[in-house]
Amino acid sequence: MPAPFFPTTRFTAATAPGGLPLLGHALALLRRPHDFVAGLPAHGDLVRLRLGPLHAYVVCHPELVRRLLTEDRVFDKGGPLLDKAREVFGNGLATCPAADHRRQRRLLQPAFHRDRLPGYAAGMADEIAGTTAPWRDGDLIDVPATMHRLTTAVTARCLFAAHERAGKLPVHASMDAVTRGVGRRVLLPLPGADRLPTPGNRRFRRARRDLREITRRLVADHRATGTDRHDLLSVLLAATDEDGRGLSAAEIHEQVVTFLLAGTEATAATLSWAWTLLAANPAVRERLHAELDTVLDGRPARHEDLPALPLTARIVSETLRLYPPPWILSRTATADTELGGHHLPAGATLLVSPYLLHRRADLFPRPDRFDPDRWLTTASPAPGTYTPFGLGARRCIGDAFGTTEAVLAIATIAARWTITPTPGRPVRPARSASLAPRPFTATLTRRAR
Ligand code: HEM
Structure with missing residues (x-):
């Protein structure tokens, strides 16, 4: 285990102020989740929240975050969000x-070996080209829906070799209904409310059925x-256990759905x-265009271009700092334990927020500023500081896959198109477990080089 970077041995603990009778901090978390969580380090390194009858501890100090995420047997995956996701x-x-x-990760890791990336990148390039092919100068697009269709096509093609059929599978709509359904179920206050025949519940169940059918067809x-x-x-499909038995249909389905979403x-x-x-940052965009004009000269980006696109890569790192999509991660203490010298009972829910860490001014000066060049000068951030992909054994298995996809998509698209969000309608984050923007439209302008 790496030596702690932060020399502190004393960590402070407090209860977040402003809790209401019965509801505790649930209302603040519902109303302005990101600001509320980003404000918690002002109260302590370990901050206790009350969410109705539940208690949760938000871990605000990077050294404690490092401990929590690397001691994955003491702090296992769990908590209300995880229970619903299951x-x-x-x-x-x-x-x-x-x-x-450990067993699952060993089994799946070969599909994410570094040697596989150039092959995946070729598939990504094809899907990026397919997405932009119908674009015309002046078109208005729904940006999140378009990006979601692109990444779904990439996942279906690269991980499930389903490119001929990917467009025909209702993956996009089903995943959307399922993610929204999981988010709503976590927030539903009444036990059993998720079994009522409401339109939302019906959509959720239909989407789950569709996903089962999608897996069946892929297999x-x-x-x-x-x-x-x-x-x-x-x-x-080739995996076997010690007795030579393959994975059951249910086990295969769970992994397929996991990867389709993640x-x-x-x-x-x-x-x-x-x-x-x-x-919003035209000076950065101009420098990006200059990089792309030099390296690509109008053609789509390929895997071998990646080392020549450092600004594009820094733009991805900085976007992930400001808007880490899994912005809150949850764990459960598997036994009575301590963190930072504070007792935690078995079953305690602990939350880590990459968003909170990334917006700490003591870790990232002028944290709200979009400044890709901060990654030129900053030495590798201390463990637990910059965590868009998590840390430890549960760190994202698709980090290189996702980064490659994002860099290739930004490079290829920005080389030929300018995407301008419709003025007068600020883009806001959705209130959900994933820090994604709400639907917004943008105009496409073909770049004259
Ligand atoms: C920019 C893109 C991505 C980001 C920011 C991201 C972020 C994360 C984070 C923070 C975790 C850890 C969650 C936790 O500790 O509770 C995670 C886990 C995971 N991610 Fe990603 N991810 C990305 C792309 C991908 C892609 C492309 C795939 C698959 C192709 C993927 C598959 C997974 C899986 C399967 C896990 C669970 C890993 C485990 O528990 O062993 N992710 N991701």
């Missing part, structure tokens, strides 16, 4: 407990061709935010 993703890689995690297609394409689905949501949100940040 209704959809079951025991897939992102939601399984630590006891299952059936894959088995019909009988070829090992070295993608994630091939790995899943592989698409965060990258789509990153791309959507990047377009708003570039539009």
Whole structure:
């Protein structure tokens, strides 16, 4: 384990002020979630919240964040958000407990080996070209929906070799209904409310059914061709346990749905935010255009271009600092334990917010400013400081995949198009477990070089 970077041995703990009778801090968290959470370090390194009958501790200090995320057997995946997410993703890689995690991660890791990236990048380039092919000068697009369709097509193609059919599968609509459904279910105050025949619940259940059908078709297609394409689905279908048994249909389904969601949501949100940040910072955009004109000269970006696109890469890092899509991560203490010298009972819910850490002025000077060049001068941030991909054993398995996809998409699209959000309608974050923008439109302008 790396030595603690922060020499502090004393960490402060407090209860967040402003809790209401019965509701506690739930209302503040619902009304202005991001500002509320970003303000918590002012009260302590470990800040207790009351959410109705539940208590949760928000870990605000990077050293405690490092400990929490790296001690994954003491602080296991858990908490109310995770429990609801398990209704959809079951025991897939992102939601399984630590006891299952090592085995699953070892099984799936080969699909994310560094050597696989150039092949994936070729698929990404094709899907980016397919997305922009119908664009015309002056078109108005719904940016988050367009980016989401792009990242869904990339995931379906690269991880499930389903590119011929990806466009025909209702993946995009189903994932959307499921993510919204999970978010709403966490916030539903009444026990059993998620079983009522409301339109939202019906949509959620239909989407879950559709996803089962999508997995069934992907697996059936894959088995019909009988070829090992070295993608994630091939790995899943070839996997066997010590007794030579393969994964059950339910286990395969849980992993497919996990990767369809994890592989698409965060990258789509990153791309959507990047377009708003570039539009609001024309000086950075001009420098980006200069980089792209020099390196690409009008052609689409390829994997081998990545080392020559350092500003594009810094734009992605800085977008992820300002808007880390999984902006709040949750864990449960598996036994009575301590963190920063403070007792935590078994079952305690702990929350880590990359958003909170990334907006701390003591860690990132002028934190609200979009400044890709801060990544030129900053030495590697201390562990627990910059955490868009998490940390430790549960760190994102698709970090290089997602970053490559984001850099290729920004480079290829910005080389030929300027995306200008419709003026007078500020882009706001959705109130959800993922820090994604609400739907917004933008005008496409073909660049004259
Ligand atoms: C910009 C893009 C992405 C961001 C910001 C991101 C962020 C994260 C974060 C913060 C975690 C850790 C969650 C936790 O500790 O509770 C995570 C886990 C995960 N991510 Fe990503 N992710 C991205 C792209 C992807 C892609 C492209 C894939 C798949 C192709 C993917 C698959 C996963 C999976 C399966 C996990 C669970 C890993 C485990 O528990 O072993 N992610 N991601």
